[in-house]
Amino acid sequence: MNAFTYSYPVKVYFGEKAAQKHLSGELAKVGTNVLLAYGGGSVKKNGVYNELIGILQSAGKTVTEFTGIMSNPTYAKVQEGAKLARAHQIDFILAVGGGSVIDCCKIVSAQAKLDRDIWDYEYAQHGQPTEFIPMGAVVTAFGTGAEMNNGAVITNTEKMMKSPLYGAFYDFTILDPAYTMTMPMKQVISGAFDSLSHSIETYMGFPQQVNLSDEINEATQRNIIRNIRASIANPDDMQARSELIWAAAMAENGILKIGKVTDFQCHMLEHQLGAYTDCNHGQGLAVLHPVLYRHMLPEAAPQFARLAVEVWGIDPAGKSEQELANAFVDALAAFIKEIGLPTTLAEMKIPVDTDYKAIAESTILTGGCAKKFIADELYHVLLECR
Ligand code: NZQ
Ligand code: ZN
Secondary structure (H helix, E strand, C coil): CCCCCCCCCCCEEECHHHHHHHHHHCCCCCCCEEEEEEECCHHCEEEEEEHHHHHHCCCEEEEEEECCCCCCCCCCHHHHHHHHHHHCCCCEEEEEEHHHHHHHHHHHHHHHCCCCCCHHHHHCCCCCCCCCCEEEEEECCCCCHHHHHCEEEEECCCCEEEEEEEEECCCEEEEEEEECCCCCCHHHHHHHHHHHHHHHHHCEECCCCCCHHHHHHHHHHHHHHHHHHHHHCCCCHHHHHHHHHHHHHHHHHCCCCHHCCCCCCCHHHHHHHHHHHHHCCHCCCCCCCHHHHCCCCCHHHHHHHHHHHHCCCCCCCCCCHHHHHHHHHHHHHHHHHCCCCCCCCCCCCCCCCCCHHHHHHCCCCCCCCCCCCHHHHHHHHHHHHH
């Protein structure tokens, strides 16, 4: 196992009615001016907005709304939020939504306190922001686990990059499975598949030798697979939603990463696909994973083979490591089909004239991937996904 230090800054309030039970206590610790951030309006339809605004008003807060945060949040939207936060002297940000709202606010919180352009500061000057507006997250769509980390994936439409920027950790997050019951089933599935992808990408890093983090990870993957199936079978299954919202957080709260260098090559490729096509993140991963993984045989065979047995229940008797590794990729591909995720870019309605070469050439190559990809091979992966 690699050497590590573990401590975690995000307090989690999990369970039904968690906002009613705990939000006012948290609000008592922060200043009067609150930025209430949300997306395109689902929170207004499902009653979450009304519930939260009631708690904010009872706590005597002056609320400024930052709305319309889109899926795959843009850098321009971050700047809009930072401007609003400065203009209203915001003391605290309450982000309400899925990964997009939660990510956008992490960078708003940093940019509002920084007098330089944060993209340039982090990428050109290699700076790390140190001052932030404190924040809380209320998760209404699970999957990314964005509430548990300080990385945000932001789309810079001028630079054609969908890239990580680093902001603050949330002081707390509210995970109420009841808030996720109105998620469209397509988003339940693509979000939960994203959590499965995070778990696999973490597992696939180095060292390849299995450790405690990996064994917890195997259980997390089995749990996600089981609860995706349960959610499809019964969309009202609150227990399944509870498991999925916590599994998403587990995949990103650092525990599965302890003692490991992670992979995340599939994510880097999907992010650039997103930069060029604005596609749904979980769906993009579903198309890319099996094709990319066939390119990673045989380098990743030891880990793939173990996943075949420990997660997918494939009988190892009489099979070589390579055969088991293949069986894992087959099982993953079959599962993607079974749960109705797309298996080609065409199914995702990605235009045929998409510049796949530019996507491949702008993709970050990760050090933790078992195979050392070059841009040209990633280009061929994309072509095979069409
Ligand atoms: O905008 P509204 O109207 O709220 O609708 C949203 C949105 O259309 C809807 N929704 C959310 N909660 C709902 C609901 N609809 C009905 N009922 C509810 N309770 O769901 C749609 C998708 O939301 P979004 O936040 O875009 O999805 P997701 O959570 O999948 O986040 C995706 C973003 O997170 C990034 C992705 O790249 C993408 O930009 N990621 C962030 C990560 C991180 N910071 O750790 C890791 C991930 O790998 C990922 O890259
Ligand atoms: Zn992801």
